[in-house]
Amino acid sequence: MQRIALPSQIDRVIVGGSLVAGAVLVPVLVVLIALLGADRISGPELVWWLLALIIVAAALGAVLLRNVVRAALCLVIVALGIAGMFLLLASEFLALVQVLVYGGGVTILLLFGLMLTNAQDDPVVQDGSQKPFAFGVGIALGAVIVIAMTDATWNTGTRSVVAFRALGDRLYRDFGVPFEVASLVLLVALVGAIAISRRDRDEEEVA
Amino acid sequence: MIPLENFLVLSGILFAIGFYGVLARRSAILILVSVELMLAAVSINFVAFASYLDPDFFTGIIFSIFVIVVAAAEVGLALGIVLRAYRERATANVDEANNLKW
Amino acid sequence: MSSNDGYLLLALFLIPLGTAVLLMFVPSRERGAIIALTGAASFVLFVLSVYLFSRFDYEGAQFQGVKAWTWMENIGFLGEKGIQLKVGLDGIAAPMVLLTGIITMAGTWVSWKIQHRTKDFFILLYVLVAGVYGTFVMLDLFFFFLLYETAVLPMYLLIAVWGSTRKEYGAMKLMMMLVAASILIFTGIFAIFSEAGLASFDLTRLFGAHYDPTMQKIFFPMIAIGCGTLGGMFPFHAWSPDGHAAAPTAVSMLHAGVLMKLGAFGIIRLGFQILPEGAAFWAPGLITVGITAALYGAISALRQTDLKLMSGFSSVSHMGYVFMGLGTLNVVGMSGAVLQMFAHGVMTALFFLLIGGLYDQSHNRDIPNFSGMAKQMPIWSIFFIIGGMASLGLPGLSGFVAELHIFVGTFRAYPIVGGLAVLTAAITATYLLRMFSQAFFGEMNPRWSGLKEITWTERAGATVLVLSILALGLWPSPWVDRISTTLAHTIPGVSL
Amino acid sequence: MSDLNFDYSLLIPEFILAGTAGVVLLADAFRRELRVSRSVLPGIAAVGALAAGATSLLFVNEHDNFASLVAVDNFTTFFRVLFAATLFVVVLGSYEFVSREIRHQGEFYAMLVLMTLGATFLAAAQELLTAYIGIELLSFSAYVAVSLQKHDPRSGEAGLKYVLLGGVASAILLYGLSLIYGSAGSTSYAEIGARLADGTEDVHLPLLLGLVMLIAGLGFKASAVPFHMWTPDAYEGAPLPVTAMLSTVSKAAAFALFLRFFSGPLLPVVDDWRWMVAVIALLTMVVGNLIAVQQHNIKRLLAYSSIGQVGFMLMAITTVSDASASALLLHMGGYLITNLAVFMAVIAFYNHTGTEEISGFRGLAETNPYLALVITAGLFSLSGMPLLAGFTTKFILFQAAADGGYLWLVSIAVVMSTVSLYYYLMVVRQMYVYEPAGQPDADSATVHDERRELRWRVSPASYVTTGALLLAIVFVGIYATPLLTAADRAVAVLFPA
Amino acid sequence: MGMEQVGLLPAILAGAFVVVALFNAFLPRRGDWLVILAMLAVIVIGFLVIKDFQTYFHDGEFMPRGENAYSFEWVNIGDGLFVIDFSTWVDSITVVMITVVSIVALMVMVYSVGYMHGEQRYGWYYAVLALFTAAMLTLVISGNLLITYFAWEGVGLASFLLIGFYWERQSAAEAAKKAFITTRIGDVGFLIGIILLWREAGTFDIQQIIHFAEEGGFGETYLTVTMLFLFMGAVGKSAQFPLHVWLPDAMEGPTPVSALIHAATMVVAGVYLVARMMPVFDQVLIARDVVLYTGLITAAMAATMGLVASDIKRVLAFSTVSQLGFMFVALGLGSVSAAMFHLFTHAFFKALLFLGSGSVIHATERQEVEYLGGLRKKQPITAATFIIGSLALAGIIPLAGFWSKDEILHTSLNEGSLPVYVVLATTAVLTAIYTTRLVLLTFFGEPRDHHAYDHAHESPRIMTMPLLILSVLAVVAGFVVFTPVGKALGFSGGITELVFVEEPEKFHFDGAFALGATLSALFGIGIGLAYWWGRAERAERARSWAPELHALLVNRYYMDDLYQAIINRVVLGAAAVIALFDKRVVNESGIDGGAQSVSWFGFRLKFLQTGKIPNYALAMAVGVVALALVAFRTS
Secondary structure (H helix, E strand, C coil): CCCCCHHHHHHHHHHHHHHHHHHHHHHHHHHHHHHHHCCCCCHHHHHHHHHHHHHHHHHHHHHHCCCHHHHHHHHHHHHHHHHHHHHHCCCHHHHHHHHHHHHHHHHHHHHHHHHHHCHHHCHHHHECCCHHHHHHHHHHHHHHHHHHHHHCCCCCCCCCCCCHHHHHHHHHHHCHHHHHHHHHHHHHHHHHHHHHHCCCCCHHHHC | CCCHHHHHHHHHHHHHHHHHHHHHECEHHHHHHHHHHHHHHHHHHHHHHHHHHCCCCCHHHHHHHHHHHHHHHHHHHHHHHHHHHHHHHCCCEHHHCCCCCC | CCCCHHHHHHHHHHHHHHHHHHHHCCCCCCHHHHHHHHHHHHHHHHHHHHHHHHHCCCCCCCCEEEEEEEEECCCCCCCCCCEEEEEEECCCHHHHHHHHHHHHHHHHHHHCCCCCCHHHHHHHHHHHHHHHHHHHHECEHHHHHHHHHHHHCCHHHHHHHHCCCCHHHHHHHHHHHHHHHHHHHHHHHHHHHHHHCCCCCEHHHHHHCCCCHHHHHHHHHHHHHHHHHHCCCCCCCCHHHHHHHHCCHHHHHHHHHHHHHHHHHHHHHHHHCCCHHHHHHHHHHHHHHHHHHHHHHHHHHHHCCEHHHHHHHHHHHHHHHHHHHHHCCEHHHHHHHHHHHHHHHHHHHHHHHHHHHHHHHHCCCEHHHCCCHHHHCHHHHHHHHHHHHHHCCCCCCHHHHHHHHHHHHHHHHCHHHHHHHHHHHHHHHHHHHHHHHHHHCCCCCHHHCCCCCCCHHHHHHHHHHHHHHHHHHHCCHHHHHHHHHHHHHHCCCCEC | CCCCCCCHHHHHHHHHHHHHHHHHHHHHHCHHHHCCCCCHHHHHHHHHHHHHHHHHHHHCCCCEEECCCEEECHHHHHHHHHHHHHHHHHHHHCHHHHHHHCCCHHHHHHHHHHHHHHHHHHHHECEHHHHHHHHHHHHHHHHHHHHCCCCCHHHHHHHHHHHHHHHHHHHHHHHHHHHHHHHHCCCEHHHHHHHHHCCCCCCHHHHHHHHHHHHHHHHHHHCCCCCCCHHHHHHHHCCHHHHHHHHHHHHHHHHHHHHHHHHCCCHHHHHHHHHHHHHHHHHHHHHHHHHHCCCCEHHHHHHHHHHHHHHHHHHHHHCCCHHHHHHHHHHHHHHHHHHHHHHHHHHHHHHHHCCCEHHHHCCHHHHCHHHHHHHHHHHHHHCCCCCCHHHHHHHHHHHHHHHCCCHHHHHHHHHHHHHHHHHHHHHHHHHHCCCCCCCCCCCCHHHHHHHHHHCCCCCHHHHHHHHHHHHHHHHHHHCCHHHHHHHHHHHHCCCCC | CCHHHHHHHHHHHHHHHHHHHHHHHHCHHHHHHHHHHHHHHHHHHHHHHHHHHHHHHHCCCCCCCCCCCCCCEEEEECCCCEEEECCECCCHHHHHHHHHHHHHHHHHHHHHHHHCCCCCCHHHHHHHHHHHHHHHHHHHHECEHHHHHHHHHHHHHHHHHHHHHHCCCHHHHHHHHHHHHHHHHHHHHHHHHHHHHHHHHCCCEHHHHHHHHHCCCCCHHHHHHHHHHHHHHHHHHCCCCCCCCHHHHHHHCCHHHHHHHHHHCHHHHHHHHHHHCHHHHCCCHHHHHHHHHHHHHHHHHHHHHHHHCCEHHHHHHHHHHHHHHHHHHHHHCCCHHHHHHHHHHHHHHHHHHHHHHHHHHHHHCCCEHHHCCCHHHHCHHHHHHHHHHHHHHHCCCCCHHHHHHHHHHHHHHHCCCHHHHHHHHHHHHHHHHHHHHHHHHHHCCCCCCHHHHHHCCCCCHHHHHHHHHHHHHHHHHHHHHCHHHHHHCCCCCHHHHHHCCCCCCCCCCCHHHHHHHHHHHHHHHHHHHHHHCCCCCHHHHHHHHCHHHHHHHHCHHHHHHHHHHHHHHHHHHHHHHHHHHHHHHHHHHHHHHHHHHHHHHHHHHHCCCCCCHHHHHHHHHHHHHHHHHHHHHHC
């Protein structure tokens, strides 16, 4: 079983991705800065637009790229972009969590999974035969959501930064029980993943 | 101030993209990736709603934490199952996991 | 009838149910015990049925022996007296109870010769009997329908396991058609309950409730077709010939003899008594269906060579009379319908008993294969001819009394239909006599020289049935009085 | 915030279950050190289930909540007891199966226990986050349990399908929850209800979309068409006890959440979602029952049949009212009992024959009449035949729906109920009409004796469980009053007068 | 013992039937004595009833309406709305019928002791005889149309059982079937008629119906239709055209049965019925005309068929049909008295003829005249009595048949028209011809089957006694119409007044007319003698002389074939069509098709379940999007 060397892969992804991102982002950035200069949009908005662009682009990459590793890495970009969004939404803690869990754990897990399953061996099969339907449904779903969101009149109030302390209070006190249950969920995932994926060496004991 | 709709539309697009991925992808792992995209969209929604509409109780943020945690756990568990399926049929192509049908 | 007789009404369906349960604990090898138990149970049921029939006060039109036990009350959508175990007897149910008693006893007797999984057979048979009895005496819509379905439930296995020829097809067809028909009854019951708005399934209260006329017109045909299918109503009769042809003797007897009556009984109880305006609106329809079925069944029977198929179509034809009688909306015709239910029940049970007695030996029921059977099996032949004569409406036998009432009632309302109905009786005579002259008379076919006369249990059963035929034929007033009084006073919109 | 109630004693049954799961896992892991055989594991699980059920009964007529997250009221108690009892029966009835088929028994029993735990949270939740995490606990343990029959490739495939589609479904559900959160500004049922009652003009479309997605997500758990697709595959691939749990606990939990959430908080917007549930109910009952006609595998057949049943139950959600809710709970109870009886009997059958094919049931009435009786009674009950639980519960359920103004839906339900009888009869026919495989068709006495040799017995545990369930089926069928009373009291808290 | 107890007559016999039918195997001599004893008892009681009836008669002011002598409420619905009373009614017609039935029945029963000796089912035979007589007596004493119908069917049943007595013979079985079904068709009309009468009059009681009719309660058309339906019953039972086809075949039964049922009693039930309902028929003359012409056609047609029939019993059967036609002609002309009188005399001489032919058959075991001949030497008593009967039938003065036939002819000229009279008179000549032919071929000439002839012997006394008694009656029965004889019998005004109660009229004896009738009878006999005297082969010549006509007559105008064709083509054809409809449309398309379409849908739908995860997810997505789109659109 031939395994592709990980570092070189990442190198290629980073270099290639940067080139593409640069080609797209630079003009957009220019436009946005121009708008900012004309006082048409505020600073956070500019950041928001940038992040949104990155997120959408990366998300598209994650679902469109044929190379599975690139796709998985796009997910990291999305996760990081969303962490940025969280910052814009004044939840530093969540941004932190997002970066740690997604940028770290989840991505690594996925990459391990990709390598263990040799998924990249056969890139042509990555997309299924129902792609046209998928495309249509995806567009329709997006449209439906966008219509719904823009149609509504949101009764927005004042925003304030969530204090870590308040967050902790709420998370561990008010939502103590779900938190405990979540630990059970993690336990299940842990135990289950092990039990299922473990190669059983003690087969003779079972009979 | 960034309008709430911005976040919501972004999340909607992200969700749709994720769903598209689920539908279009064949690799189990890439489907998982797409599901993660959808969950990320959910997180944006929750946090946005929490900070715009529910600043006092910010339940959405708590919710998001749980979502992130559960999503991570799900990836772990799903990978375990995918690996097992892979061991049995030497492919992570979900279209080929169709012995059970009809 | 005193209200304490309500306990006996309860016993009517608890005894067979209990018998079925007891049988489960009898080892299947103990045939003697099985026979003793079923014999005792059927005899007790018979005596009870006769007693209840005779105790019924025919002067009183109301339900008699009414007893109620609360079952569910003030729960969910159920209000006061929501669901009760409520029993009672009226003049329509009383003859039906008697009929069930007679046929159960005869059917039990002839079933003793079954060798294959006897115990299971009787368990199912007695569940069926419990359902039948229960439906007749139940005064709560919920239990009415529960027991109605109970009577249908065991049919599949009874036919598919113990039947003959195309038993699986027949069993499946019968079961599916009957249950499919229940769809309409179900729906009708739901609609009735909702429309009545009493939050109670008490039938006596539902009788008096107010229902929107449009609703009645919509749901009466549903009830009529739903119940009518069990009653072999054209064109939903298709299960009847096939099912009867496949069913074992006692099952055919009970099914054609009693269960089909359950269908007609359901139309009276649910259709006429609850939805009188719908019934009035659809009465011409019933008449049409009835006369069509009568003619159709009779003419089809002309062409049949299988004895059981012939009886099956004959049942379709005779049940057509019942629907015709019901559709007349006058007391004479409707009394005729109920009388016909009784008369047809007894005589068709006799037919099936006798056909079973032949088939068990010959494994053949094809009429052209037989000839001169009266030589080989004279007693069998005599019973058969008596049954046939009753079927073609010979005075002095039960069929005539019933048919006369129906004819008279029909003539009162629709003379032309009445004429056709009388003509049908002639067609009935034609196919029966063709059969007699072909199978019973003439040179004896030597192929059947090994056949023996029917067994003593069969003779006993047939005797009971023939006596019932004669009783109704010669002295109908006990039946007529009970039936007509009830019909005249309990169903709104019925003219004299 | 400080007025929240943190009385942990309210959660005793949950703690017992969680503890049971832990003990089972540990006992399995350290069984060599502790010198115990694996047969203690089901014992521990069963005792845990019993204890949880028994302690739940302490809260009868209690009306309290834990931190506004978890309600402890009659509704919760009803489901706690129901789930614990189901768990107990499944553990007891599948003991033999598990010891043969499952390698990781500790994990397996722990998963069953945790499924139950998650389900009770679903039923008890007063708040979306709690409900969500309950769903995930239920789902995760179900994913694991489905995949645990490791020597059977179907198990792995079923697990894969379940977990991937489950992930998608939970994403949809979450998106729906986020929209509802956004529309109502809270995750607490009480507040959602209050806010929606104030008017939803501003956020009508997002709310609608949220409802759609919520229904889709819950529909996935309850296997409602078109979100049911995983069901037949997962049911077929899963180990039999897990299939039993999926078709009972998992479904019932989804309906518990449905009831709690749709009857209270979403009642103000009932007109927005009622038709959706009606449409889905219609699709579900039609598709489930029609496809079931074509099945050859008993598990798959039961899967489709359970889909059909979900269609019936969804009718009660459509016509949400205290009457239909109590009817739903009654039907749920009856359905659980019946389905468990069938599954326990099928498990016993599988233990002896190793086949799940319907044609494998040939002549069961000869070789094991008792089991044939149980299966027949169960199937007839599922199809709504009288004297059995199915008739009474279905009758009351349908009547409730009809009273709610959905007679057309009810009539279709009755039609489908008839279709269901057809495929149940196909199983019954195998058992009763056909001779055992390889047996000559003759009924002479000698052959009769030879047939006796073919007789086999079920294990005592199966005997007890199936027997008890059979009695329960008949009891509910004849006298459903206690169960309906319990159901009525349970839903009384949802519909305060 | 009086008119109130008239119900005892059938009751006794019914009891005898039940006992003998069930227990004949255990009774000595299979219980024939029981039946005969019962019959004797019936005659005694019948005599007492008639005596009682005469007391009413003597009172000068005749009270024929002794009201319903006895009444038993059989069915009563709605307090008098629908009542069936078992009521009896005794009037002059009843008295005549009781007399005829009981005498002939007794004779036949006695005769049968010899004739049926050694038969298997001997007891059963007597049982059915008892049943028949009971039913026949019920028929004639009933005061209620439904009870009449009841008995009507009862005699039909007994007839069926007795025709099919030798059911091992396929022909007997077929004949029984034919008789039953054919009469049944008539009975359909009868029942319809009864119900139609009830529909307007509200009662089944004959007298009340008559009263109602006389008051004009019925509409004209309605009553016409009704009475025609009612007459259908009479046509069937009395074997009138076009339902006469069963009677010749009915000769498959034992000969005494033919004498009793198919000559003397049951077949005249139709006559009785029309006579009984005559006041109602009087209201609708069209119906009476139908009766008249039916009778006329039948009389002529049957007589021609009798000319060529070869079976001794069939000749008699055709003769019976023909004579019944005479009676209906009388009825159609409104003359109950003539019809009843002919009924009365005909019963005796026709029973005599049948019993005589039975004696021949008993002796030779042959019944085709081609194989008989010369039997007068072997069976002198039989021959003598048979000849007496034949002369009575031919209408030779002063035998019984003469008086009654003369009365009918007289009526036909007086009340009817010349054509009617001509046809009837011709028929009378034909009657004389075939009667002569029968006698000649049977008792005279050379024996043509020597085997049969050699074994022939005179019948035992138990059989000849009834022959002698009946021959006496055949001679004297006609005299009852003379007032002195009637008075001697205890009827103060003579039997004529008894019969013509409503509007007393005398017996029309007209010397010239009688002479003409006698001459024409003699003419007929002459033709017969000239043609057949000693020359049986003349039959062959007749065949060659007019083969088509001969074939037409021998084949009974092809009516049997026509009916058979109708049954085969039309009825069974319709049955085949309906059976096919039932199979293809109702079963295969309707029921199986429904089931299969469910199965088909299931089969199609299950392929949605592809087993592929993306497809499953797509279904979910489509579900969500579709629901959302619909939701958005509706709001």
